Amino acid sequence: MLRSVGSPSAVAGASRSFAFSSAAPERKVAILGAAGGIGQPLALLMKLNPLVSRLSLYDIAGTSGVAADVSHINPPAQVAGFVGEDQLGEALKDADVVIIPAGVPRKPGMTRDDLFNINAGIVNSLCTAIAKHCPHALVNMISNPVNSTVSIAAKVFKKAGTYDEKKLFGVTTLDLVRAKTFYAGKTGLPVSDVNVPVVGGHAGITILPLFSQRTQDGGTEVVEAKAGKGSATLSIAYAGAVFADACLKGLNGAPDIVECTLVQSSITELPFFASKVKLGRNGVEEVLELGSLSEYEKQGNLRGSMQFCICVQIHRLYGVCQSISLVLDNSLPMMIVVLKPEAGCYISRTGDLMIFISSHHFPHLPRGDTYLHRATGPLDHNAAQAAGLPLLPPYE
Numbered sequence: 001m002l003r004s005v006g007s008p009s010a011v012a013g014a015s016r017s018f019a020f021s022s023a024a025p026e027r028k029v030a031i032l033g034a035a036g037g038i039g040q041p042l043a044l045l046m047k048l049n050p051l052v053s054r055l056s057l058y059d060i061a062g063t064s065g066v067a068a069d070v071s072h073i074n075p076p077a078q079v080a081g082f083v084g085e086d087q088l089g090e091a092l093k094d095a096d097v098v099i100i101p102a103g104v105p106r107k108p109g110m111t112r113d114d115l116f117n118i119n120a121g122i123v124n125s126l127c128t129a130i131a132k133h134c135p136h137a138l139v140n141m142i143s144n145p146v147n148s149t150v151s152i153a154a155k156v157f158k159k160a161g162t163y164d165e166k167k168l169f170g171v172t173t174l175d176l177v178r179a180k181t182f183y184a185g186k187t188g189l190p191v192s193d194v195n196v197p198v199v200g201g202h203a204g205i206t207i208l209p210l211f212s213q214r215t216q217d218g219g220t221e222v223v224e225a226k227a228g229k230g231s232a233t234l235s236i237a238y239a240g241a242v243f244a245d246a247c248l249k250g251l252n253g254a255p256d257i258v259e260c261t262l263v264q265s266s267i268t269e270l271p272f273f274a275s276k277v278k279l280g281r282n283g284v285e286e287v288l289e290l291g292s293l294s295e296y297e298k299q300g301n302l303r304g305s306m307q308f309c310i311c312v313q314i315h316r317l318y319g320v321c322q323s324i325s326l327v328l329d330n331s332l333p334m335m336i337v338v339l340k341p342e343a344g345c346y347i348s349r350t351g352d353l354m355i356f357i358s359s360h361h362f363p364h365l366p367r368g369d370t371y372l373h374r375a376t377g378p379l380d381h382n383a384a385q386a387a388g389l390p391l392l393p394p395y396e
Protein backbone atom coordinates (compact mmCIF):
# COMPACT_ATOMS: atom_id res chain seq x y z
CA MET A 1 0.00 0.00 0.00
CA LEU A 2 1.19 3.49 -0.68
CA ARG A 3 0.09 6.64 1.02
CA SER A 4 0.62 10.10 -0.26
CA VAL A 5 1.21 13.25 1.65
CA GLY A 6 -1.59 15.70 1.12
CA SER A 7 -0.64 19.31 0.58
CA PRO A 8 -2.78 22.42 0.73
CA SER A 9 -4.24 23.17 -2.62
CA ALA A 10 -1.79 25.24 -4.61
CA VAL A 11 -3.87 25.05 -7.77
CA ALA A 12 -6.55 27.61 -7.22
CA GLY A 13 -9.44 26.96 -9.51
CA ALA A 14 -8.19 23.61 -10.80
CA SER A 15 -11.35 22.02 -12.16
CA ARG A 16 -13.46 23.99 -9.73
CA SER A 17 -16.44 23.31 -11.93
CA PHE A 18 -16.97 20.07 -9.98
CA ALA A 19 -17.20 21.93 -6.66
CA PHE A 20 -20.29 22.78 -4.68
CA SER A 21 -18.91 24.29 -1.48
CA SER A 22 -15.44 24.70 -0.03
CA ALA A 23 -16.81 24.10 3.49
CA ALA A 24 -18.01 20.62 2.60
CA PRO A 25 -17.72 17.68 5.02
CA GLU A 26 -14.91 15.15 4.68
CA ARG A 27 -15.73 12.52 2.09
CA LYS A 28 -13.97 9.33 1.12
CA VAL A 29 -14.32 8.03 -2.44
CA ALA A 30 -13.08 4.55 -3.41
CA ILE A 31 -12.45 3.52 -7.02
CA LEU A 32 -12.37 -0.26 -7.67
CA GLY A 33 -10.52 -1.05 -10.90
CA ALA A 34 -8.47 2.12 -10.45
CA ALA A 35 -5.48 1.01 -12.54
CA GLY A 36 -7.56 0.44 -15.68
CA GLY A 37 -8.34 2.53 -18.71
CA ILE A 38 -11.25 4.25 -16.94
CA GLY A 39 -9.90 3.98 -13.41
CA GLN A 40 -6.78 6.08 -14.06
CA PRO A 41 -8.37 9.21 -15.58
CA LEU A 42 -11.27 8.84 -13.13
CA ALA A 43 -8.76 8.85 -10.26
CA LEU A 44 -7.27 12.03 -11.72
CA LEU A 45 -10.67 13.72 -11.97
CA MET A 46 -11.73 12.68 -8.48
CA LYS A 47 -8.43 14.00 -7.11
CA LEU A 48 -9.35 17.35 -8.68
CA ASN A 49 -12.74 17.36 -6.95
CA PRO A 50 -12.59 19.55 -3.84
CA LEU A 51 -15.47 17.61 -2.28
CA VAL A 52 -13.17 14.58 -1.96
CA SER A 53 -10.91 14.46 1.09
CA ARG A 54 -9.70 10.86 0.77
CA LEU A 55 -9.31 8.94 -2.46
CA SER A 56 -8.84 5.20 -2.24
CA LEU A 57 -7.54 3.47 -5.38
CA TYR A 58 -8.01 -0.30 -5.53
CA ASP A 59 -7.17 -2.84 -8.22
CA ILE A 60 -5.81 -6.37 -8.46
CA ALA A 61 -2.52 -4.89 -9.75
CA GLY A 62 -0.86 -1.62 -10.60
CA THR A 63 -2.43 0.77 -8.11
CA SER A 64 0.79 1.72 -6.32
CA GLY A 65 2.07 3.54 -9.39
CA VAL A 66 -1.27 5.18 -10.15
CA ALA A 67 -1.65 6.34 -6.54
CA ALA A 68 1.90 7.73 -6.46
CA ASP A 69 1.34 9.54 -9.74
CA VAL A 70 -2.08 11.01 -8.86
CA SER A 71 -0.97 11.95 -5.34
CA HIS A 72 1.49 14.50 -6.73
CA ILE A 73 -1.31 16.66 -8.09
CA ASN A 74 -1.94 19.68 -5.88
CA PRO A 75 -5.59 19.47 -4.74
CA PRO A 76 -5.63 18.27 -1.15
CA ALA A 77 -7.38 14.87 -1.28
CA GLN A 78 -5.26 12.20 0.41
CA VAL A 79 -4.57 9.40 -2.05
CA ALA A 80 -3.95 5.79 -1.08
CA GLY A 81 -3.36 2.80 -3.35
CA PHE A 82 -4.47 -0.73 -2.43
CA VAL A 83 -3.57 -3.90 -4.31
CA GLY A 84 -5.16 -7.33 -4.13
CA GLU A 85 -7.99 -8.85 -2.16
CA ASP A 86 -6.12 -8.67 1.17
CA GLN A 87 -6.26 -4.88 0.98
CA LEU A 88 -9.80 -4.52 -0.34
CA GLY A 89 -11.36 -4.14 3.11
CA GLU A 90 -9.04 -1.29 4.02
CA ALA A 91 -9.62 0.33 0.64
CA LEU A 92 -13.37 0.35 1.28
CA LYS A 93 -13.46 1.18 4.98
CA ASP A 94 -15.49 4.37 5.67
CA ALA A 95 -16.08 5.08 1.98
CA ASP A 96 -19.00 7.42 1.26
CA VAL A 97 -19.01 6.71 -2.48
CA VAL A 98 -17.64 3.61 -4.24
CA ILE A 99 -17.16 3.77 -8.01
CA ILE A 100 -16.73 0.44 -9.84
CA PRO A 101 -15.08 0.43 -13.27
CA ALA A 102 -13.48 -3.00 -12.57
CA GLY A 103 -13.89 -5.55 -15.31
CA VAL A 104 -13.15 -6.30 -18.93
CA PRO A 105 -14.12 -3.94 -21.76
CA ARG A 106 -15.49 -5.19 -25.07
CA LYS A 107 -13.74 -5.62 -28.40
CA PRO A 108 -15.16 -4.93 -31.86
CA GLY A 109 -17.94 -7.38 -32.70
CA MET A 110 -18.90 -7.95 -29.06
CA THR A 111 -21.97 -6.65 -27.27
CA ARG A 112 -21.87 -5.44 -23.69
CA ASP A 113 -23.73 -8.61 -22.71
CA ASP A 114 -20.79 -10.69 -23.95
CA LEU A 115 -18.91 -9.31 -20.93
CA PHE A 116 -21.45 -10.72 -18.52
CA ASN A 117 -19.69 -13.92 -17.51
CA ILE A 118 -16.42 -12.34 -16.45
CA ASN A 119 -17.74 -9.07 -15.09
CA ALA A 120 -20.60 -10.63 -13.13
CA GLY A 121 -18.06 -12.60 -11.08
CA ILE A 122 -15.89 -9.51 -10.48
CA VAL A 123 -18.86 -7.35 -9.47
CA ASN A 124 -20.19 -10.13 -7.27
CA SER A 125 -16.98 -10.35 -5.22
CA LEU A 126 -16.47 -6.57 -5.01
CA CYS A 127 -20.05 -6.01 -3.85
CA THR A 128 -19.70 -8.74 -1.25
CA ALA A 129 -16.76 -6.75 0.16
CA ILE A 130 -18.73 -3.48 -0.02
CA ALA A 131 -21.58 -5.06 1.96
CA LYS A 132 -19.06 -6.01 4.60
CA HIS A 133 -16.82 -2.96 4.82
CA CYS A 134 -18.90 0.07 3.81
CA PRO A 135 -22.54 -1.05 3.72
CA HIS A 136 -23.85 2.52 3.76
CA ALA A 137 -21.83 3.84 0.81
CA LEU A 138 -23.39 5.02 -2.43
CA VAL A 139 -22.34 2.54 -5.14
CA ASN A 140 -21.83 3.82 -8.70
CA MET A 141 -21.66 0.87 -11.11
CA ILE A 142 -19.72 1.48 -14.32
CA SER A 143 -18.75 -2.13 -15.20
CA ASN A 144 -20.68 -3.53 -18.13
CA PRO A 145 -23.20 -4.78 -18.86
CA VAL A 146 -24.57 -2.11 -16.51
CA ASN A 147 -28.14 -3.33 -17.07
CA SER A 148 -27.16 -6.62 -15.44
CA THR A 149 -24.30 -5.69 -13.09
CA VAL A 150 -26.61 -3.35 -11.15
CA SER A 151 -29.03 -6.24 -10.65
CA ILE A 152 -26.19 -8.47 -9.49
CA ALA A 153 -25.08 -5.83 -7.00
CA ALA A 154 -28.66 -5.55 -5.70
CA LYS A 155 -28.81 -9.31 -5.32
CA VAL A 156 -25.51 -9.45 -3.39
CA PHE A 157 -26.58 -6.60 -1.08
CA LYS A 158 -29.99 -8.19 -0.48
CA LYS A 159 -28.31 -11.46 0.45
CA ALA A 160 -26.04 -9.60 2.87
CA GLY A 161 -29.01 -7.68 4.31
CA THR A 162 -27.51 -4.31 3.37
CA TYR A 163 -29.49 -3.44 0.25
CA ASP A 164 -30.73 0.13 0.11
CA GLU A 165 -32.39 0.95 -3.19
CA LYS A 166 -31.55 4.61 -2.64
CA LYS A 167 -27.83 3.90 -2.75
CA LEU A 168 -27.23 1.79 -5.83
CA PHE A 169 -26.74 3.46 -9.22
CA GLY A 170 -25.92 2.27 -12.72
CA VAL A 171 -23.79 4.99 -14.26
CA THR A 172 -25.53 5.97 -17.50
CA THR A 173 -24.10 9.49 -17.46
CA LEU A 174 -22.01 8.85 -20.58
CA ASP A 175 -25.22 8.48 -22.57
CA LEU A 176 -26.24 11.96 -21.45
CA VAL A 177 -22.79 13.36 -22.08
CA ARG A 178 -22.91 11.94 -25.61
CA ALA A 179 -26.48 13.06 -26.22
CA LYS A 180 -25.58 16.62 -25.24
CA THR A 181 -22.44 16.68 -27.38
CA PHE A 182 -24.16 15.23 -30.45
CA TYR A 183 -27.19 17.50 -30.13
CA ALA A 184 -25.06 20.59 -29.63
CA GLY A 185 -22.91 19.58 -32.60
CA LYS A 186 -25.93 19.20 -34.82
CA THR A 187 -27.74 22.35 -33.79
CA GLY A 188 -24.79 24.63 -33.19
CA LEU A 189 -26.08 25.39 -29.69
CA PRO A 190 -23.56 25.75 -26.87
CA VAL A 191 -23.43 22.39 -25.07
CA SER A 192 -24.10 24.15 -21.77
CA ASP A 193 -27.56 25.09 -23.11
CA VAL A 194 -28.44 21.51 -24.03
CA ASN A 195 -30.16 19.08 -21.70
CA VAL A 196 -31.28 15.73 -23.12
CA PRO A 197 -32.67 13.21 -20.67
CA VAL A 198 -31.71 9.64 -21.55
CA VAL A 199 -33.84 6.91 -20.01
CA GLY A 200 -34.04 3.12 -20.06
CA GLY A 201 -30.77 1.25 -19.64
CA HIS A 202 -27.16 1.29 -20.91
CA ALA A 203 -27.02 -1.02 -23.94
CA GLY A 204 -28.12 -0.56 -27.54
CA ILE A 205 -31.84 0.03 -27.83
CA THR A 206 -32.32 0.12 -24.08
CA ILE A 207 -30.62 3.54 -24.24
CA LEU A 208 -33.45 5.91 -25.03
CA PRO A 209 -32.30 9.44 -25.73
CA LEU A 210 -35.09 11.58 -26.95
CA PHE A 211 -33.64 12.40 -30.33
CA SER A 212 -30.73 10.45 -31.68
CA GLN A 213 -29.67 6.99 -32.76
CA ARG A 214 -26.08 8.07 -32.39
CA THR A 215 -26.22 8.07 -28.61
CA GLN A 216 -27.36 4.42 -28.68
CA ASP A 217 -24.42 3.46 -30.86
CA GLY A 218 -21.87 5.78 -29.24
CA GLY A 219 -20.17 2.99 -27.29
CA THR A 220 -19.78 0.82 -30.40
CA GLU A 221 -18.39 3.81 -32.32
CA VAL A 222 -15.56 4.10 -29.78
CA VAL A 223 -15.00 0.31 -29.56
CA GLU A 224 -14.55 0.20 -33.33
CA ALA A 225 -12.36 3.30 -33.45
CA LYS A 226 -10.10 1.78 -30.79
CA ALA A 227 -9.91 -1.38 -32.93
CA GLY A 228 -9.47 -3.96 -30.18
CA LYS A 229 -7.75 -1.71 -27.63
CA GLY A 230 -10.80 -1.41 -25.41
CA SER A 231 -13.86 0.79 -25.15
CA ALA A 232 -14.48 4.37 -24.02
CA THR A 233 -12.25 5.35 -21.11
CA LEU A 234 -11.70 9.12 -21.08
CA SER A 235 -15.29 10.12 -21.78
CA ILE A 236 -16.65 7.67 -19.20
CA ALA A 237 -14.03 8.81 -16.70
CA TYR A 238 -15.40 12.32 -17.24
CA ALA A 239 -19.00 11.05 -17.02
CA GLY A 240 -18.23 8.95 -13.93
CA ALA A 241 -16.63 11.97 -12.29
CA VAL A 242 -19.64 14.16 -13.12
CA PHE A 243 -21.99 11.58 -11.61
CA ALA A 244 -19.86 10.99 -8.51
CA ASP A 245 -19.71 14.76 -8.03
CA ALA A 246 -23.53 14.90 -8.16
CA CYS A 247 -23.66 12.11 -5.54
CA LEU A 248 -21.26 14.02 -3.26
CA LYS A 249 -23.23 17.23 -3.66
CA GLY A 250 -26.42 15.36 -2.81
CA LEU A 251 -24.80 13.77 0.26
CA ASN A 252 -23.67 17.22 1.37
CA GLY A 253 -27.19 18.61 1.09
CA ALA A 254 -26.92 20.72 -2.06
CA PRO A 255 -30.42 21.40 -3.40
CA ASP A 256 -31.90 20.31 -6.74
CA ILE A 257 -29.32 17.78 -7.82
CA VAL A 258 -30.93 15.83 -10.66
CA GLU A 259 -29.11 13.26 -12.83
CA CYS A 260 -30.27 10.48 -15.12
CA THR A 261 -29.12 7.14 -13.69
CA LEU A 262 -30.14 3.49 -13.53
CA VAL A 263 -31.90 2.82 -10.22
CA GLN A 264 -34.55 0.59 -8.71
CA SER A 265 -37.72 2.16 -9.95
CA SER A 266 -41.46 1.80 -10.20
CA ILE A 267 -42.03 4.23 -13.05
CA THR A 268 -42.13 1.37 -15.59
CA GLU A 269 -42.82 -2.35 -15.22
CA LEU A 270 -39.07 -2.98 -14.97
CA PRO A 271 -37.41 -3.26 -11.57
CA PHE A 272 -34.42 -1.15 -12.66
CA PHE A 273 -34.75 1.72 -15.08
CA ALA A 274 -32.64 4.76 -15.92
CA SER A 275 -34.45 8.05 -15.58
CA LYS A 276 -34.12 11.43 -13.93
CA VAL A 277 -33.36 11.00 -10.24
CA LYS A 278 -33.17 13.65 -7.53
CA LEU A 279 -30.15 13.02 -5.31
CA GLY A 280 -29.98 13.93 -1.65
CA ARG A 281 -28.43 13.18 1.73
CA ASN A 282 -29.38 9.49 1.53
CA GLY A 283 -28.79 8.91 -2.16
CA VAL A 284 -31.99 8.75 -4.20
CA GLU A 285 -34.49 11.31 -2.92
CA GLU A 286 -37.02 10.91 -5.71
CA VAL A 287 -37.29 9.05 -9.00
CA LEU A 288 -38.88 11.54 -11.37
CA GLU A 289 -41.58 10.57 -13.86
CA LEU A 290 -40.69 10.16 -17.54
CA GLY A 291 -42.97 12.97 -18.65
CA SER A 292 -44.67 12.95 -22.03
CA LEU A 293 -43.10 10.85 -24.78
CA SER A 294 -43.49 11.12 -28.53
CA GLU A 295 -44.78 8.09 -30.47
CA TYR A 296 -41.22 7.29 -31.60
CA GLU A 297 -39.95 7.48 -28.06
CA LYS A 298 -42.76 5.29 -26.81
CA GLN A 299 -41.85 2.67 -29.41
CA GLY A 300 -38.19 2.89 -28.55
CA ASN A 301 -39.11 2.54 -24.94
CA LEU A 302 -41.06 -0.63 -25.63
CA ARG A 303 -38.31 -2.30 -27.61
CA GLY A 304 -35.69 -1.22 -25.12
CA SER A 305 -37.81 -2.50 -22.28
CA MET A 306 -38.12 -5.91 -23.92
CA GLN A 307 -34.37 -6.22 -24.19
CA PHE A 308 -34.00 -4.94 -20.70
CA CYS A 309 -36.42 -7.60 -19.42
CA ILE A 310 -33.96 -10.12 -20.77
CA CYS A 311 -31.14 -8.49 -18.84
CA VAL A 312 -33.22 -8.95 -15.74
CA GLN A 313 -33.73 -12.61 -16.63
CA ILE A 314 -29.99 -12.91 -17.10
CA HIS A 315 -29.33 -11.67 -13.63
CA ARG A 316 -31.74 -14.27 -12.29
CA LEU A 317 -29.85 -16.95 -14.19
CA TYR A 318 -26.52 -15.85 -12.80
CA GLY A 319 -24.97 -18.81 -11.02
CA VAL A 320 -26.50 -21.52 -13.15
CA CYS A 321 -25.43 -20.34 -16.56
CA GLN A 322 -22.12 -20.91 -18.24
CA SER A 323 -22.58 -18.36 -20.96
CA ILE A 324 -25.29 -16.09 -22.22
CA SER A 325 -25.66 -14.08 -25.34
CA LEU A 326 -28.37 -11.99 -26.80
CA VAL A 327 -29.40 -11.94 -30.41
CA LEU A 328 -31.95 -9.88 -32.19
CA ASP A 329 -34.20 -11.84 -34.48
CA ASN A 330 -36.71 -9.84 -36.50
CA SER A 331 -36.04 -7.06 -34.01
CA LEU A 332 -37.19 -9.28 -31.17
CA PRO A 333 -34.59 -10.06 -28.55
CA MET A 334 -33.75 -13.68 -27.87
CA MET A 335 -31.54 -15.07 -25.17
CA ILE A 336 -29.16 -17.96 -25.80
CA VAL A 337 -28.13 -19.65 -22.62
CA VAL A 338 -25.66 -22.44 -21.95
CA LEU A 339 -26.23 -23.91 -18.52
CA LYS A 340 -23.45 -25.08 -16.27
CA PRO A 341 -23.41 -28.89 -16.22
CA GLU A 342 -23.89 -28.90 -12.43
CA ALA A 343 -27.07 -26.84 -12.79
CA GLY A 344 -28.96 -30.06 -13.37
CA CYS A 345 -29.25 -32.88 -15.84
CA TYR A 346 -30.93 -32.10 -19.07
CA ILE A 347 -31.07 -33.64 -22.48
CA SER A 348 -30.13 -31.10 -25.06
CA ARG A 349 -31.06 -31.56 -28.65
CA THR A 350 -28.66 -28.94 -29.87
CA GLY A 351 -25.48 -29.78 -28.02
CA ASP A 352 -25.30 -27.67 -24.92
CA LEU A 353 -27.17 -24.84 -26.47
CA MET A 354 -30.50 -23.92 -25.04
CA ILE A 355 -32.60 -21.23 -26.58
CA PHE A 356 -35.54 -19.77 -24.85
CA ILE A 357 -37.22 -16.57 -23.90
CA SER A 358 -39.63 -15.89 -21.13
CA SER A 359 -42.38 -14.96 -23.56
CA HIS A 360 -44.08 -16.86 -26.32
CA HIS A 361 -41.31 -17.38 -28.86
CA PHE A 362 -40.70 -21.02 -28.06
CA PRO A 363 -43.84 -22.22 -26.35
CA HIS A 364 -43.39 -25.89 -27.13
CA LEU A 365 -39.95 -26.90 -25.99
CA PRO A 366 -39.90 -30.39 -24.47
CA ARG A 367 -39.96 -30.52 -20.70
CA GLY A 368 -41.13 -33.98 -19.79
CA ASP A 369 -42.63 -33.45 -16.38
CA THR A 370 -46.07 -34.61 -17.50
CA TYR A 371 -45.09 -38.26 -18.01
CA LEU A 372 -41.69 -38.66 -16.42
CA HIS A 373 -42.32 -36.30 -13.51
CA ARG A 374 -38.92 -34.80 -13.97
CA ALA A 375 -37.37 -32.43 -16.43
CA THR A 376 -35.97 -33.93 -19.56
CA GLY A 377 -36.04 -31.06 -21.99
CA PRO A 378 -33.43 -28.46 -22.80
CA LEU A 379 -34.66 -26.29 -19.96
CA ASP A 380 -34.00 -28.31 -16.88
CA HIS A 381 -36.69 -28.08 -14.25
CA ASN A 382 -34.28 -27.53 -11.35
CA ALA A 383 -32.21 -25.01 -13.24
CA ALA A 384 -35.29 -23.08 -14.21
CA GLN A 385 -36.48 -23.02 -10.63
CA ALA A 386 -33.04 -22.01 -9.37
CA ALA A 387 -33.10 -19.17 -11.84
CA GLY A 388 -36.59 -18.11 -10.80
CA LEU A 389 -37.83 -18.57 -14.35
CA PRO A 390 -41.30 -19.76 -15.33
CA LEU A 391 -41.36 -23.36 -16.58
CA LEU A 392 -42.04 -23.73 -20.25
CA PRO A 393 -45.15 -25.63 -21.34
CA PRO A 394 -44.72 -29.41 -21.89
CA TYR A 395 -43.80 -30.76 -25.30
CA GLU A 396 -46.75 -31.52 -27.47
Ligand SMILES: NC(=O)C1=CN([C@@H]2O[C@H](COP(=O)(O)OP(=O)(O)OC[C@H]3O[C@@H](n4cnc5c(N)ncnc54)[C@H](O)[C@@H]3O)[C@@H](O)[C@H]2O)C=CC1
Nearest residue numbers: 033035036037038059060102103104105142143144174236
Ligand atom coordinates in the same frame (compact mmCIF):
# COMPACT_ATOMS: atom_id res chain seq x y z
N1 LIG B 1 -21.01 2.55 -17.85
C1 LIG B 1 -20.40 3.06 -18.90
O1 LIG B 1 -20.85 4.05 -19.48
C2 LIG B 1 -19.15 2.45 -19.41
C3 LIG B 1 -18.69 1.26 -18.91
N2 LIG B 1 -17.52 0.70 -19.35
C4 LIG B 1 -17.11 -0.57 -18.75
O2 LIG B 1 -16.14 -0.34 -17.71
C5 LIG B 1 -15.36 -1.52 -17.52
C6 LIG B 1 -13.87 -1.19 -17.43
O3 LIG B 1 -13.40 -0.69 -18.66
P1 LIG B 1 -11.85 -0.26 -18.84
O4 LIG B 1 -11.40 0.56 -17.68
O5 LIG B 1 -11.69 0.26 -20.20
O6 LIG B 1 -11.15 -1.69 -18.73
P2 LIG B 1 -9.63 -2.00 -18.35
O7 LIG B 1 -9.38 -3.42 -18.69
O8 LIG B 1 -8.72 -0.97 -18.92
O9 LIG B 1 -9.60 -1.82 -16.77
C7 LIG B 1 -10.32 -2.65 -15.93
C8 LIG B 1 -9.56 -2.73 -14.62
O10 LIG B 1 -10.30 -3.58 -13.75
C9 LIG B 1 -9.36 -4.30 -12.99
N3 LIG B 1 -9.95 -5.47 -12.37
C10 LIG B 1 -10.24 -6.67 -12.91
N4 LIG B 1 -10.74 -7.50 -11.97
C11 LIG B 1 -10.77 -6.79 -10.82
C12 LIG B 1 -11.16 -7.09 -9.49
N5 LIG B 1 -11.63 -8.28 -9.16
N6 LIG B 1 -11.03 -6.13 -8.57
C13 LIG B 1 -10.57 -4.89 -8.91
N7 LIG B 1 -10.17 -4.56 -10.14
C14 LIG B 1 -10.27 -5.50 -11.07
C15 LIG B 1 -8.26 -4.65 -13.99
O11 LIG B 1 -7.06 -5.02 -13.33
C16 LIG B 1 -8.16 -3.36 -14.76
O12 LIG B 1 -7.19 -2.50 -14.19
C17 LIG B 1 -15.72 -2.44 -18.69
O13 LIG B 1 -16.63 -3.41 -18.24
C18 LIG B 1 -16.38 -1.51 -19.69
O14 LIG B 1 -17.27 -2.18 -20.55
C19 LIG B 1 -16.77 1.32 -20.30
C20 LIG B 1 -17.18 2.52 -20.84
C21 LIG B 1 -18.42 3.15 -20.47
Ligand SMILES: O=C([O-])CC(=O)C(=O)O
Nearest residue numbers: 106174218219220231232
Ligand atom coordinates in the same frame (compact mmCIF):
# COMPACT_ATOMS: atom_id res chain seq x y z
O1 LIG C 1 -19.64 0.49 -25.44
C1 LIG C 1 -18.93 -0.02 -24.53
O2 LIG C 1 -18.55 -1.21 -24.52
C2 LIG C 1 -18.54 0.84 -23.38
C3 LIG C 1 -19.71 1.64 -23.00
O3 LIG C 1 -20.56 1.19 -22.24
C4 LIG C 1 -19.90 2.92 -23.68
O4 LIG C 1 -18.95 3.46 -24.30
O5 LIG C 1 -21.01 3.43 -23.61
